[in-house]
Amino acid sequence: MRIADQLRTHVKRAGVLVLVSAGLMGAAQFASAQVTANDADPALIAKGHQLAVAADCMACHTAINGGKPFAGGYGIASPMGTIYSSNITPSKTAGIGNYTEVQFARALREGVRADGAHLYPAMPYTSYTGLTDADVHALYAYFMHGVTPIDDAAPPTKLPFPFSVRASMALWNTLYLNERRFAPDPRHDAQWNHGAYLANVLAHCSACHTPRNFMMAEDAKQDLGGAQLGAWYAPNITSDAVSGIGAWTDAELASYLKTGRAPGKNQAAGPMAEAVQNSLQYLSDDDLAAIVAYLRSTPPIRDARETKPAFAHGASASVETGLRGMQPSNANGTLTTGAALFSGYCASCHRVDGTGSPSQAYPSLSANTATGSLNPSNLVAAMLYGVDREAGGQHVLMPSFGEDSYVQPLSDEQIASIANYVLTQYGNADVRVSVEEVAQARNGGPRPLLARLQPVMVPGIVVAVLLVIALAIGFARRRAAKAVAAPQAGKV
Template sequence: MPASVASLSDDLPSDFSDALDATTREQVLRGRYVARLGDCVACHTHDKGKPMAGGLALETPFGKLYSTNITPDRQTGIGQYSFAQFDRVMREGVTADGRHLYPAMPYPSYAKMSEEDMRALYVYLMQAVKPVTLPNRPLEMSFPFNQRWGMALWNMAFLQRSAFEPDPARSAQWNRGAYIVQGPGHCGACHTPRGIGMQEKTMSESGSNGPLFLSGETVEHWRALDLRGRWRPEDVAGLLRTGSNRFGTVAGNMVDVVQHSTQYLSNEDLLAVGTYLASLSPASPQRPSPAVAATVTSTVPAELYSTRGGLGYLQFCATCHRSDGNGVQDLFPPLAGNPTLQSDEPSSLIHIMLTGWRAARTHAQPKAMSMPAFSALSDGEIAEILNFARASWGGRQQGNISAHQVARLRSELGTPQQRPEGPRFEAPRLADMLKEKNSPQLIRGARLNIETGRLLPQHVGNGLNCASCHLNAGTVGGGSPYVGVSAAFPSYAARAGRVITLEDRINGCFPRSMNGKPLPPGSQDMQAMLAYIEWMRRDAQPGGKVPGRGIGKIDHNLKPDPVNGERIYRAQCAACHGPQGEGIRSRDGQWIYPALWGEESFNIGAGMARTYTAAAFVKRNMPIALHDRFPLGQGGLSDQDAVDVAEFFTHQPRPDFALKSKDWPRDKKPADARY
C-alpha cells in the first residue's frame, strides 16, 4: 500500500473502522487510493452533494452521454454487482446486464490494472461509498452512434485486454510510474492522439505507434499537452501535487484532476510518474528545452509599448503576469517557457481568454486564484494579445492566431462578446494610442503611470506607481480611472482650500501617495501625463457624470472593527501585499505589489490613508483574481469587511507628511483623516 494512504481517510464514513474487520479496512483504504488514482469522482459526480452518483454530461463528437451511478445503490447503482461483473465492466466496458459502455469511460486503460487494485476498488465502492438512488440518464446521441452493440465491434478492433506487465530492464520506480500512467491514471485518454474510430492510437510507449503515446491531443477545446520528456520528475510531481510548477499551472479539465486525484497521491507515486514521463523521448525535436523555460530574466519585450498586442497585454494582462512575463511566484503563472504558449495548437490559450481560468485548490495551495473571462474583448484584440505573448515568451514567431480562429472557438463555446458588468463605460484601449499623431507623448504618459518609480526615481520615495491606485493605467471603472477626469478641472479642492488645475492634482500625488517630490510644472513628463489623461477625456463635459469614475462611496456610519480587519487582511490581502504589509518584490528587487504600511508605503497625507476612502477602493477593487469580474477579478468584500480591513491597514505605521498643517484651511477636516 502507498505510504500516504493511511493519512487520507478524511472522506470515509466516521464509523467505517468499527463496522469492518482489519483486512477489509485495509482494502477500503487501498481502494480509496485507487479511486483517486483513477479520478473516479470527477466524471461520476454531477451534484456535489451526491458523489459518485453520476449524471455528469460528457460531450463527444457524436453527441452527449452521461456518467453512470457507481454508488452501491441496489436499484440505480452497482449495488448488485458481483466482483466478476465489476471486473468486466472496468476492463471491457460491459455492464452486468450486457450493455456496452462507450470508451469515454477509459476501460481500455483500466484493463491494465492489477487484480489486487481492482478488488480493493470494488471493496471501497461497496463498503465506504454512500448509496444514492439516482437513475442513469439516457444517451443524447443520434443513429447509428446510439447503438451500443457497435461497441462490441469497437472492442474487437481496439481493446487490449492484457494487464500491465513490468519491464524487468527498468527500475521499480519507473515501472510504478508506467503502471499509474498507462493504467488507473489513464493519462493517455486525454494526452494521446485519437484515430478514426476515436481510439487512442497507442496505449503505451512501445510498438510502432509508441512515439504517439502522450504526444498531445485536443479535448473539449483544451489542448492536452505533449507530456513526453517535458520536465524533470520533481517538476511533474510539483504540478500534480499543487497544480503549479515553475513552468506554469494546470487549466481546464486538469484542474479537476489535481483537485480530486493527484494532490492525494504519495510523493513516491508522484515522483514515479515523473520518472516515467521524463524517460520518454520528446515527440517534437523542435520543442524548446525545459532548461530554458524557467529562466527569470526580468526582460521586458521591446515591442511592449510599440505594438497593439503589446499594449493590449500591458493593459489587461501585466497586472498578474507582469511586463516581463515572469508572473508572481505562488500566485500567477509565468509566461516564459509556459508550455501552453509554446504549443503549436492554440486552443487552450484562446479558451482561457474567452472563458477564464481558476487555479486548482489543493492542500498545498488552498487559495485558488482566478483569471476572469476576456470575452468582452474583440476577436482581433484577443488574437493580438496572444500573438504578442507567444512571440515574446513562447518562441512562436510563426503560425499566428487569427481573429477568425478566436471567432470560431467563441461560437463553439457559446461566449458572445459582452459588455463587462460593473460601471458602464467602455475602457479606453491603450493600443489605440498608436493611431494618434502624438502617440509617442501618449505612450510616455502611459509609461509614467505604470512605471512611475522606475522612470521618475527622484520624485517617488516608495514602492508605488500611479497605476497602484489608478488600475490598469487608469482604465478600470471604479478603480479611479482617468476617463472624463480632465473635464472636471479646474475645480475647487477642499483639502487645498482653493481651485486647482489637473497639473496641481497630479503633483499632489507625488508628495503624498508616493511620498516623494512634485514634478517641475510644465516639464515634458508632466505634459506627457496631462496629454495621456486628456486623451481619456472622451466626450465628457464639465459638470457631466461619467459612470465608473472615481472609486465610489461607502457608508461612513459603518463602525470599523480592526480585529476583523486583520483577519480579512491575512486571508485576502497578505498574499499580494505581504504578511507585514511590506509588499512584494521580484527576485531582482523590483516592486510587484506595493507596501500598505511602513516606510515604503504612502504617508499619512495620502487619501488612501483615510479609512473610508481606502474602504471604498478596497470594496470595488481588492483583492484581484478572486472571481470572474472583468478585467481583474477584482472586488468582492462586503462593505463591512472593506471598512474593517481599511481601518486595520490605514492605521499601521507609515511616514509622516510634512505639510499636513496646511490641509483643509477653510473646510472641515474629514473625521477619518490621520492627523
C-alpha cells in the same frame, strides 16, 4: 461543497494515505494471490479508496456545482456529443448496488455494464483493462461499502445516430481494446513498474495525452505524444528533451503533478487542473517519483518543427509607457489593440512586463509552455474558460473572459488580439491565432473527421442499403432469366 473538499473528507475518513500498491511493486504477488478478505474489511476499503483517488473516479462521476459524490451527471464534452457519467454509488435503484464483482470487473476492464450495454470509451476502460484482480477486488469493496448510496438517477446520454448505437462498441472493442492485465516488466526495477502501473492503468495518462485515429482509438505509435482535448491541448509528455518533458527536472515534474505548477515551465489548467485537484495531489511522494521515473523512460517523440522546448521562448517586456497619453482622458472604446487589451484586462495580474505575480500564482507569460507551444490552444482556452485549481491548500483562480465571464466577456476578435500580442511579446512569435480558431475553441475545439461526417452518415447508410437491395434484386432477376432461358435453349 467543492470536489476537493469532498475528497479531503474521504481521505480523512480512510486514514493516512497508503501507497497505491496493488499491482505496482507487488503486482505479481497480488495477481496470483487468492483474495479471501471480507469485503467490508476497513483496510481493504481504505485501499480501494486510494485506488479510486488515483484513478480519478470522483472527478468524472460527480456533477459540478454541488453534485453528490459518485452520483454521476458530469457532462463529458466528447467530439460526438455530451456523454453523462453514470451513478456509481451502491444504490440498488440508480447506481451499481446490484453489481456482482464479476460484473463490476467487466465494466471496469471491458466497458460492458451489468445489463450488457456497452460504455463509451470516455470511461477509460481501455486503460483500466490492466487492473489486477486484487485492485478490482479492493475497488469493489470500496464502492460497495465505503461510498454513500445516492438514489438519484444520472441523466441519460443521447448521442446522435449512429453514435447512439452502443452495440457498435462491441466491434470497436474487438478492433482496439487490448484486454491485458498489468504484469511487472522484469527488465525494469520496482519503481519503474510502480510508475508504469500508475501512469498507464490507474491515472490513464494516455487517454488524454495520446492522439487518436479516425475511429477515435488511441494511436499506440504516438503514445503520450500530445493530443487535442476539445478546446484544450494535452501536451507531449514523452522523454524528448525538446517536444516532451525531457528537459524538466525531477523536482519540476513532481511539483507539477503535486501542485499543478512548475515555475518556468508550466501550470495546470482545464482537464489537467482537475486531475491535479482531484487525484494527483493526494498521491504519495513515492508514487509521484515513480511516475516521473516511468515518464523519463518513455520513447521520445519529436515534432520536427520544434528547435527548442516550449518553455524556452520569450522574455519579459513592457509597452505600457507607449500606451500612456495616446487617448484623451475621457475617451471611450480605446482598447482596440492587443497591447491595449492586455494592459486593460491582463496586466493587473500578470504585470505589465508579463513576469507574473511574485508568488507565480499568476505565472510569467515568458518561459511558459502555454505561450511557447506551437499549439496555442491552452493560451486561448485559458482566456475563454479561465483557470480554477485547488491543490495543497492553495486556490489558484484566473477568471474567464468567455461569454459567462463575471469580469468582462471578450469577443473572438479581442481574444485573438490579446493572444497574438502575448505570443509576440512573451512567447513563440512564429505562432498566430485567428479569429476563427477562437470561435472554434469557444464551441468546444476542433471536431475530428468522424464527428464531422456524422451529418452525412444517415444518408450514406440509406444509400448503401438501397444499393444492396438494388444489387440483390438485379441478381435475383438475372438468375430468374437464366432459369427461364435454360429449358428453351434445350429445345433448340
